[in-house]
Amino acid sequence: MFFGEFKEKNQDEIVLEEVGYTDILELLAVIYPCAYPITDKNLEVVLKLADRFIMPIIVERCKEVLKTSQKIKRPLKLWLAQKYNFPDLQIEYAKEYKNVDDVKKLKAEPEYGLLDDKTRSLIFDSITS
Structure with a gap:
């Protein structure tokens, strides 16, 4: 600028x-x-x-x-990592979600609606592996 x-x-x-x-x-x-x-x-x-x-x-x-x-909070960390393109942190924070109950808690947070498909996929991979 x-x-x-x-x-x-x-x-x-x-x-x-x-x-x-x-x-x-x-x-x-x-x-x-x-x-x-x-x-x-x-x-x-x-x-x-x-x-x-x-x-x-x-x-x-x-x-x-x-x-x-x-x-x-973890959901805000995940969203900021996504928004500002910190893929290493995005992966790290997604891996903190270990089971369906963790994801249900995340869905109740306002940041959940801001997460893109890639981030949601990382979370899904985390709970299924």
Whole structure:
């Protein structure tokens, strides 16, 4: 957006539509001076913006938080792994579903409706193997 061949390249000001002020502050805080932590509380906002603005280092930091967080619920972890194309985590989280009861609990979660066929297939493979 800022350095490639984009129309915004020569503009002095760029309007960031559909991005809230506090969300941008959260992203900027983790970039500079790089001391503000990415946590389970700000992970979704930072990951969404880092992906949107093509910031692979920040995406990787978010992935580490997703991988190590004990507070983020399993269905949300699975959906974020799917959404942001972390296939290793997607497979790992799908394997955490061991039986039909686990899948029934997952179906009661709002994230279930967001899971694509590939992710659902990974879960099915997990409970049938």
